[in-house]
Amino acid sequence: MAECHICTKDLNVWYHDEQALKKITLEIPPRGITAIIGPSGCGKSTLLKSLNRLLEETEGVRVTGQVLIDDVDIYGPGVDVTEVRTRIGMLAPKPFPLPMSIYDNVAYGPRIHRQRLFLKQGRPRTKGNGSILDQVVQDHLQVAGLWDEVKDRLRSPASRLSTGQQQRLCLARALAVEPEALLCDEPTSALDPISAQRIEKQLQALKADMTIVVVTHILRQARRLADYVVFMWLGELVEAGPAAQVFNSPRDERTGNYLAGITG
Amino acid sequence: MSRRRAEETIAKVLMIGATVTVLGSLVLILGTIVWRGLPALNLEMLTQTPKGGYYLGKEGGILNAIVGSFYLAGGGTLLALVISLPIALYLQIYAARTRRAELARLALDVLWGIPSIVYGAFGFIIMLAVGMRASLLGGIITLALLELPIIVRGMDEAITLVPNALREASLALGATRLETAIKVVIRQTAPALLTAVLLAFGRGIGDAASVLFTAGYTDRLPDSLLSPAASLPLAVFFQLGTPFPAVRERAYAAALVLTVIVLAISLISRRLAGRLTKHVIR
Numbered sequence: 001m002a003e004c005h006i007c008t009k010d011l012n013v014w015y016h017d018e019q020a021l022k023k024i025t026l027e028i029p030p031r032g033i034t035a036i037i038g039p040s041g042c043g044k045s046t047l048l049k050s051l052n053r054l055l056e057e058t059e060g061v062r063v064t065g066q067v068l069i070d071d072v073d074i075y076g077p078g079v080d081v082t083e084v085r086t087r088i089g090m091l092a093p094k095p096f097p098l099p100m101s102i103y104d105n106v107a108y109g110p111r112i113h114r115q116r117l118f119l120k121q122g123r124p125r126t127k128g129n130g131s132i133l134d135q136v137v138q139d140h141l142q143v144a145g146l147w148d149e150v151k152d153r154l155r156s157p158a159s160r161l162s163t164g165q166q167q168r169l170c171l172a173r174a175l176a177v178e179p180e181a182l183l184c185d186e187p188t189s190a191l192d193p194i195s196a197q198r199i200e201k202q203l204q205a206l207k208a209d210m211t212i213v214v215v216t217h218i219l220r221q222a223r224r225l226a227d228y229v230v231f232m233w234l235g236e237l238v239e240a241g242p243a244a245q246v247f248n249s250p251r252d253e254r255t256g257n258y259l260a261g262i263t264g
Numbered sequence: 265m266s267r268r269r270a271e272e273t274i275a276k277v278l279m280i281g282a283t284v285t286v287l288g289s290l291v292l293i294l295g296t297i298v299w300r301g302l303p304a305l306n307l308e309m310l311t312q313t314p315k316g317g318y319y320l321g322k323e324g325g326i327l328n329a330i331v332g333s334f335y336l337a338g339g340g341t342l343l344a345l346v347i348s349l350p351i352a353l354y355l356q357i358y359a360a361r362t363r364r365a366e367l368a369r370l371a372l373d374v375l376w377g378i379p380s381i382v383y384g385a386f387g388f389i390i391m392l393a394v395g396m397r398a399s400l401l402g403g404i405i406t407l408a409l410l411e412l413p414i415i416v417r418g419m420d421e422a423i424t425l426v427p428n429a430l431r432e433a434s435l436a437l438g439a440t441r442l443e444t445a446i447k448v449v450i451r452q453t454a455p456a457l458l459t460a461v462l463l464a465f466g467r468g469i470g471d472a473a474s475v476l477f478t479a480g481y482t483d484r485l486p487d488s489l490l491s492p493a494a495s496l497p498l499a500v501f502f503q504l505g506t507p508f509p510a511v512r513e514r515a516y517a518a519a520l521v522l523t524v525i526v527l528a529i530s531l532i533s534r535r536l537a538g539r540l541t542k543h544v545i546r
Binding site for chain 1: 361432433440447448451542543544545
């Protein structure tokens with residue numbers, strides 16, 4: 001991998017006294033889908049959450065090492081954590097719509113960021129924002145493949161959508177902030193196969209323009225989606241490389257055993 | 265097998281017994297109040313302040329106590345709410361599971377357990393120290409102190425139940441903790457927050473001891489924050505203590521009014537809470 005969008009250098013994470021990630025040095029290339037695979041409890045989600053600093057919302061977490069996004073350490077001094085999370089979006093395993101309408105869910109991110117922008121610049125809100133926001137909401141609901149199903153009930157509570165629709169809403173919500181990368185933590189684990197397939201399709205459509213990192217313990221899903229694969233085992237990064245290489249000729253015995261179904 | 269079945273029967277009987285005891289007490293209380301209070305209740309009672317000979321069972325009503333109670337409990341609840349919401353949010357959003365927060369919770373629980381007469385005495389001492397007379401303002405502040413721990417702990421418990429993943433969903437979009445608290449956590453917990461506030465209001469409007477020294481009692485409607493204010497619980501208390509049956513009946517009428525207010529508040533809060541749950545994520 002020549003260029004690298006998100007890199008980690010000697011990343012260590014502890015939950016209280018237990019070390020969850022051990023000296024992870026990783027390069028995630030720009031665009032395309034990088035799949036992080038490995039058995040449960042190997043640190044996949046921890047690694048993912050360390051990339052947008054959501055990890056520090058968990059109690060008793062300690063992080064050392066670096067996470068570089070475009071060569072800037074997001075754990076460095078003076079880094080605005082909200083800016084990091086604005087640039088690096090996230091899709092959680094179980095969809096959690098915000099307690100508001102479908103429209104407001106998608107508009108949530110754009111609204112808070114516009115507010116903050118205006119607070120900084122001291123400019124009054126320009127008129128006609130409503131229609132711009134309407135367009136933003138529509139665009140992203142369309143990209144997430146949800147628009148046709150909800151266009152007539154944008155003001156109804158998001159909680160009334162089905163789980164599969166909710167996950168697509170969460171996708172639209174994340175995209176509305178216009179992140180440069182999207183972290184997906186087992187994004188289809190709570191979904192039925194049809195809904196899961198739709199999410200996968202949308203991710204594949206998005207990968208031309210953004211860096212997508214998918215944590216999954218479904219090997220078949222990783223095979224379908226991944227351009228690059230990262231294999232983790234008990235908090236260690238065992239192997240990383242282009243999907244074809246890792247799947248077809250793994251260099252490490254542990255990767256081979258896992259892929260062959262002998263372990264994990 | 266028969267022993268286990270016997271145990272089952274005994275347990276069932278005990279549970280039914282407990283339920284009947286509670287519901288029975290409620291019916292008895294309501295029945296007594298209605299039976300004794302209803303005859304004395306008329307439009308005059310609700311719309312007039314005590315007139316000449318009131319305390320001998322003649323003219324006038326308890327409007328002073330009704331209005332005073334609404335002012336006292338309303339003001340006290342509002343004041344308590346204004347102070348409580350930031351405390352509850354701070355405990356959950358910024359302090360979370362720190363020792364500081366645990367200490368604050370302990371303090372609030374202790375405050376919750378302090379009898380209201382102690383609040384009344386405390387308020388009275390403070391008022392003496394600053395040269396304030398028994399007044400609406402004194403009563404409102406004392407009631408706010410009494411209601412504060414109820415509201416904060418109620419909100420605190422409600423906010424604890426907000427799924428972490430919901431907060432993270434907001435944070436992951438680049439929201440700050442404050443934005444998350446105001447736009448997501450408050451909306452998610454709105455029904456429970458409302459319940460906490462109305463619970464406190466109910467406690468406040470029904471409390472006699474804390475307003476006894478601090479708000480005093482008067483026959484007139486309070487015309488400023490610094491004038492004394494009557495209240496329904498004290499109206500009950502004073503009138504039950506008289507030797508005149510007609511006045512004692514009025515005490516039951518006042519108790520009936522108080523009960524109806526509390527009942528109405530809890531019915532309204534149920535409706536409102538139901539409406540607020542529309543957006544809540546489960």
